């Protein structure tokens with residue numbers, strides 16, 4: 001029994017790239033909102049796999065709403081107006097950012113624009129460019145009318161340099177502003193797994209999903225918490241997996257071995273999309289189904 005299980009786990013690991021691009025399960029409920037959270041899009045390989053395949057993925061999986069963390073999309077750090085536009089054109093509904101939000105100053109006017117589709121961490125100082133939360137419309141279909149979807153993002157404070165406000169109390173204040181919006185998605189951009197778990201438990205029953213980002217490594221703890229909040233400590237990276245969190249292996253290893261400065265160039269092989277797929281009941285805002293999402297360019 002134990003042996004068979006062990007063999008199956010090995011098989012799963014060995015064939016992950018070939019078995020993950022499967023057909024999606026039917027929606028948990030006919031009128032559910034199916035949302036995809038795409039984990040940190042890294043550099044050109046990350047944005048190319050999104051722009052090339054997202055239209056097909058949206059159709060194939062019946063996805064109604066897409067959020068993508070793209071704070072590493074410009075050469076591995078920051079985002080430009082061109083990349084912002086390309087991601088929206090490909091079918092991303094809302095772009096979230098993190099600690100590298102302001103790396104490219106050219107994005108400031110877009111962050112400050114009226115009706116943006118891009119947000120920066122809400123616990124940055126209020127004087128920072130842009131907004132920390134937006135409410136968008138997910139279009140209706142023959143099963144349900146259009147739904148308002150709130151998306152917000154915040155930075156964690158453990159092992160993260162920026163001096164940001166307490167993310168728990170920031171969340172309380174933000175949610176108090178949107179009593180009528182039931183579908184609420186949080187991208188919690190944090191380094192420490194414990195801090196993400198604290199956020200998940202704190203917001204259980206208050207938001208539809210808490211998706212962790214920033215570490216670029218997906219965690220195997222996707223779950224629906226008792227109050228109906230989807231939770232995953234980190235949804236992973238969208239970019240080259242033959243890498244150290246998206247960067248060329250040799251350069252990073254050499255830097256750590258010798259202390260010599262090195263360009264942490266973005267790698268380019270084994271490009272995948274990592275994320276999380278959730279079905280949300282539009283009336284209650286609770287998640288009723290969740291799964292990890294992996295899409296590999298060379299998957300079958």
Ligand SMILES: [Fe+2]
Pocket residue numbers: 071098099100189214
């Ligand atoms: Fe980050």
